[in-house]
Amino acid sequence: MSHADTMPKPRRNVELLLLVLALSVSIGANALISIDEQTSLDTDFWFQSSLLAVASLVFHVVLRLRAKYADPVILPLVVALNGLGLAMIHRLDAPGDDTGNNQLRWTVIAMAVAIAVIWFLKDHRVLRRFTYISLAVSALLLILPLVPGISAGEILGARVWIRLGPMTFQPGEVAKITLAIFFAGYLSSNRDLIMLAGRKIGPMQFPRFKDMGPMITAWLVSIGVLIFQRDLGSSVLFFGLFIVMIYVATSRISWVVIGLTLILGGGFVASKVFSHVALRIDSWLNAFTEEVFGRSPGGSGQIVEGLFGMASGGLVGTGLGQGRPNLVPFANSDMIIASFGEELGLIGLFAIVMMYLLLFTRGFRAALGTRDAFGKLLACGLSFAVALQCFVVIGGVTRLIPLTGLTTPFLAAGGSSLLANWIIVGLLLMISHTARGPVDTSPMQPGRTPEAQKPAPVAGGRQDRNATQTLPDAPTEAVKHL
Amino acid sequence: MNQAIRHSWIAAIAMFALIFGAISYVQVVGADELKANPWNRRAILQNYCNDRGAILVGGSAIAESVPGNESCKFQRKYNQPELYAGLTGYFSRSYGVTGLEGAMDAQLAGSSDQLFFDRIGQLFLGNQPKGASVELTIDPKIQKLAYDLIPDGQRGSIVVTDPKTGNILAMVSKPSYDPNLIATQDVAKEQAAYNEAIKVPGVNLNPSVSGPTGALLAPGSVFKLVDTAAALNSGKYNADSVLPNPAQMSFPGIQYQLPNYAGGNCYTRNTASFAFALQQSCNTPFARIALDLGQKAIGDQAAKFGFGQDLGDQLKLDYANKPFPEEELDQAGLAQSAIGQRDVRATPLQIALMTSAIANGGVQMAPNLIKAVRSPDLRVIDEPKPVALRTSTTPEIAGQITDWMTSVVNEGIASGAGVPGVQVAGKTGTAELGNGLNNSWFTGFAPANDPQVSVTVVMQGVDITTGAQLTSPNAKKIFEAVLNK
Numbered sequence: 032m033s034h035a036d037t038m039p040k041p042r043r044n045v046e047l048l049l050l051v052l053a054l055s056v057s058i059g060a061n062a063l064i065s066i067d068e069q070t071s072l073d074t075d076f077w078f079q080s081s082l083l084a085v086a087s088l089v090f091h092v093v094l095r096l097r098a099k100y101a102d103p104v105i106l107p108l109v110v111a112l113n114g115l116g117l118a119m120i121h122r123l124d125a126p127g128d129d130t131g132n133n134q135l136r137w138t139v140i141a142m143a144v145a146i147a148v149i150w151f152l153k154d155h156r157v158l159r160r161f162t163y164i165s166l167a168v169s170a171l172l173l174i175l176p177l178v179p180g181i182s183a184g185e186i187l188g189a190r191v192w193i194r195l196g197p198m199t200f201q202p203g204e205v206a207k208i209t210l211a212i213f214f215a216g217y218l219s220s221n222r223d224l225i226m227l228a229g230r231k232i233g234p235m236q237f238p239r240f241k242d243m244g245p246m247i248t249a250w251l252v253s254i255g256v257l258i259f260q261r262d263l264g265s266s267v268l269f270f271g272l273f274i275v276m277i278y279v280a281t282s283r284i285s286w287v288v289i290g291l292t293l294i295l296g297g298g299f300v301a302s303k304v305f306s307h308v309a310l311r312i313d314s315w316l317n318a319f320t321e322e323v324f325g326r327s328p329g330g331s332g333q334i335v336e337g338l339f340g341m342a343s344g345g346l347v348g349t350g351l352g353q354g355r356p357n358l359v360p361f362a363n364s365d366m367i368i369a370s371f372g373e374e375l376g377l378i379g380l381f382a383i384v385m386m387y388l389l390l391f392t393r394g395f396r397a398a399l400g401t402r403d404a405f406g407k408l409l410a411c412g413l414s415f416a417v418a419l420q421c422f423v424v425i426g427g428v429t430r431l432i433p434l435t436g437l438t439t440p441f442l443a444a445g446g447s448s449l450l451a452n453w454i455i456v457g458l459l460l461m462i463s464h465t466a467r468g469p470v471d472t473s474p475m476q477p478g479r480t481p482e483a484q485k486p487a488p489v490a491g492g493r494q495d496r497n498a499t500q501t502l503p504d505a506p507t508e509a510v511k512h513l
Numbered sequence: 514m515n516q517a518i519r520h521s522w523i524a525a526i527a528m529f530a531l532i533f534g535a536i537s538y539v540q541v542v543g544a545d546e547l548k549a550n551p552w553n554r555r556a557i558l559q560n561y562c563n564d565r566g567a568i569l570v571g572g573s574a575i576a577e578s579v580p581g582n583e584s585c586k587f588q589r590k591y592n593q594p595e596l597y598a599g600l601t602g603y604f605s606r607s608y609g610v611t612g613l614e615g616a617m618d619a620q621l622a623g624s625s626d627q628l629f630f631d632r633i634g635q636l637f638l639g640n641q642p643k644g645a646s647v648e649l650t651i652d653p654k655i656q657k658l659a660y661d662l663i664p665d666g667q668r669g670s671i672v673v674t675d676p677k678t679g680n681i682l683a684m685v686s687k688p689s690y691d692p693n694l695i696a697t698q699d700v701a702k703e704q705a706a707y708n709e710a711i712k713v714p715g716v717n718l719n720p721s722v723s724g725p726t727g728a729l730l731a732p733g734s735v736f737k738l739v740d741t742a743a744a745l746n747s748g749k750y751n752a753d754s755v756l757p758n759p760a761q762m763s764f765p766g767i768q769y770q771l772p773n774y775a776g777g778n779c780y781t782r783n784t785a786s787f788a789f790a791l792q793q794s795c796n797t798p799f800a801r802i803a804l805d806l807g808q809k810a811i812g813d814q815a816a817k818f819g820f821g822q823d824l825g826d827q828l829k830l831d832y833a834n835k836p837f838p839e840e841e842l843d844q845a846g847l848a849q850s851a852i853g854q855r856d857v858r859a860t861p862l863q864i865a866l867m868t869s870a871i872a873n874g875g876v877q878m879a880p881n882l883i884k885a886v887r888s889p890d891l892r893v894i895d896e897p898k899p900v901a902l903r904t905s906t907t908p909e910i911a912g913q914i915t916d917w918m919t920s921v922v923n924e925g926i927a928s929g930a931g932v933p934g935v936q937v938a939g940k941t942g943t944a945e946l947g948n949g950l951n952n953s954w955f956t957g958f959a960p961a962n963d964p965q966v967s968v969t970v971v972m973q974g975v976d977i978t979t980g981a982q983l984t985s986p987n988a989k990k991i992f993e994a995v996l997n998k
Contacts, residue, residue, distance in 0.1 A: 275521050278520075280517075281517075282517040338539055338543075339547055339554075339555055340555075341539045341540050341544075341547075342539060342543065342544040342545075342548050343544075343548060343553075343555050344540060345540055345541070355558055358554060358555070372536065372539070372540060377536060380536055381536065384529065384533065384536070391525055392522065395521070395522040398518045399518055404514065407514055407518065414522075414525070415521055418529065419525070419528070421528075421532070422525075422531070425532045426531065426532060429538070429539050430535070431531060
């Protein structure tokens with residue numbers, strides 16, 4: 032409880048320095064590719080580079096104005112990842128393809144939305160008031176792709192897109208955020224009840240059946256997504272998100288056990304009942320048999336071509352623009368990790384994965400640092416979702432686990448994914464701002480943030496051991512650095 | 514709560530540890546295995562756009578790399594594509610390399626050890642990598658003649674060799690295809706052309722078997738030359754042997770009757786000399802010989818002629834080869850196999866090698882297509898010498914068979930192959946396909962006393978009359994063309 036002894040430092044100059052570094056990595060990558068393709072840096076290159084630089088610097092200035100205590104590492108990490116993704120997508124564009132420019136447009140839109148989130152939200156705790164609205168919005172978003180007229184139909188075996196004029200959009204990406212908000216809101220209000228009731232079996236305390244409601248809901252949502260949208264990746268992601276948030280809310284390992292049992296059971300049944308799941312598992316296990324390799328759809332050609340690409344990259348890679356990543360189907364979206372593995376090698380890919388690791392670690396740090404349960408749950412859930420998404424994608428590409436159709440955050444081509452992940456970044460920055468900033472001791476206006484009124488009476492009155500231990504929730508010493 | 518957050522973070526870190534391990538495995542530990550995988554097209558693509566060496570016939574290129582577009586500096590181009598497709602194969606972005614393009618890939622791509630110093634030079638001068646060119650033993654005039662002798666719409670193959678060196682002078686088969694269409698840089702067109710070509714019966718785009726080297730056909734009566742050699746080699750038979758020649762043969766316990774060819778003169782005699790049996794291609798004498806000598810003797814002699822054997826490294830084409838049946842045959846089976854039916858299969862090239870061995874006094878030369886390999890500065894880096902593969906039979910037996918083969922042309926059913934003023938040795942064959950049609954063969958060489966050229970012709974799915982018109986008379990035209998050159 033000694034955090035008030037020294038004034039927290041905003042560290043915005045550190046961020047600026049890191050941002051310049053991130054931009055030079057992204058723009059440098061783009062320059063290498065442009066030189067490779069047309070031997071000179073044309074107006075396109077300068078336009079793309081300055082657009083990314085300007086957008087990043089505007090974001091930085093907004094942070095200075097609105098969230099000056101925000102974690103200074105998050106924005107540069109994301110700009111570097113997004114910039115590398117832009118460069119690679121641009122590099123993979125065949126003549127006449129517009130995916131690179133489209134990705135740039137979406138980057139600017141996504142950054143603008145994230146800036147708006149920071150500008151208008153002011154305090155993440157406001158979101159708690161939208162707990163049930165978030166649930167409704169999530170349900171709507173998940174149902175949209177199935178609604179005739181709006182639905183973009185089945186694309187590559189999955190029904191997860193809707194059509195907005197000339198564009199397609201994947202509402203599930205945004206549903207990831209709204210579901211996290213709902214769960215954070217619901218669990219921060221009801222965690223005492225869920226935690227205290229229940230029966231103890233051996234070392235583990237199991238919840239009452241009626242408290243399992245959220246878990247059952249989560250399971251049904253995931254199974255629903257799996258059945259109706261045929262989206263294995265999102266289904267795993269949603270469920271992972273719920274398990275982690277319930278675990279953090281209750282600190283009960285029993286929830287993880289129940290959750291994993293449900294997911295394994297669901298997965299086993301799905302692998303027997305649904306052909307698309309069975310195909311994925313078969314093409315994972317038997318990727319190198321001729322029949323599976325050539326099968327269409329559901330063959331292992333994509334994974335195997337990706338592995339060939341990564342193998343040809345080896346330790347140091349072929350060099351940006353020097354490999355043949357476009358031999359791999361969906362080289363710029365699902366398989367962009369393989370494209371990076373081929374051209375940047377093991378070393379480059381490690382650097383990229385390390386950036387993700389730092390990014391979600393910063394998110395967890397914000398969760399540790401912030402003082403409200405809602406913020407903790409939200410930051411932790413979103414950070415874990417980013418980590419899980421990376422694991423599912425990269426694990427799939429490297430044949431560690433079956434390949435599922437998820438995007439690599441910030442790198443992969445796709446507007447909905449960029450938008451959703453930038454919103455997550457905005458939220459994490461907001462939460463880290465409250466976590467790292469000075470403790471606000473002024474009285475809150477009634478009804479504005481329920482937490483603000485709670486701490487005083489609660490501090491000594493709680494019977495629960497866990498609660499008394501965790502309630503102070505002061506930032507650790509480490510949090511104050513950088 | 515904070516403790517649970519830390520635990521979640523540890524779980525996330527554990528997932529990332531797995532990812533780091535998986536990436537390391539793919540890119541370092543398992544990388545060599547993945548690179549060596551035959552499905553991996555990256556090795557081909559590595560030099561797809563490079564200046565690849567030419568394949569030359571008679572001084573002009575039948576396959577060469579010409580300047581391409583911006584993204585791919587060089588493009589493979591096949592001149593007279595249909596005529597040479599069976600030899601060159603294709604160099605395709607999606608379908609890999611076949612034929613000589615595949616067999617000579619190291620030289621053509623310039624990655625061969627022989628070109629090590631050229632590569633070092635290119636490295637320092639910053640030049641585009643350039644491959645060696647490969648000059649073939651093919652005679653373009655004979656190649657064209659042979660190709661035109663197979664009518665359009667007819668499936669067939671012709672192989673012309675020099676029996677003394679093993680050099681292949683012509684090797685064609687129809688129908689053919691245009692490898693340019695499969696070597697194009699337009700992936701959609703490439704796939705369309707490939708899918709179109711594989712639909713044509715007789716066109717084989719499989720990398721492992723192509724053209725006259727790859728079609729496995731029943732050799733029919735041509736196989737009687739193997740029986741003859743086996744008979745003479747056994748010591749039980751000689752030039753004066755009198756062979757039983759019943760009109761048909763029956764076998765204990767089964768209904769099947771093996772008949773003599775009804776159309777010829779076989780039925781006029783109950784016994785026959787070797788010369789007569791070969792001249793008229795009678796079945797029963799050779800079936801009897803096989804039953805007398807046993808399956809092993811016939812099989813061993815077939816192996817000595819190259820059936821089921823390695824055709825030698827000099828042949829840079831992959832080929833399909835099949836031994837004489839190895840599993841035990843019953844009497845009827847052995848009798849049928851001895852006349853080149855049932856389970857016996859041979860490629861046109863295999864039959865050409867068998868005949869060439871007889872022409873060459875019993876010594877089988879390794880088939881060869883490569884006259885010279887030249888580095889980009891025209892230095893000869895490889896010039897294959899004739900290589901004796903194996904001894905098929907003794908010079909005496911080879912001479913005896915040659916004598917009988919000349920009588921087949923002079924007095925027997927291969928008279929159409931006779932060339933005025935030159936002694937031609939030959940043997941015909943007719944393998945029944947069971948639908949009234951046959952694979953019709955001619956194999957022979959000339960001049961009989963000093964063989965310069967061996968010719969093997971096979972026409973697939975023809976009736977007796979058409980077969981007779983398309984085999985021996987066509988062989989004659991090739992003999993004339995080579996000998997009057």
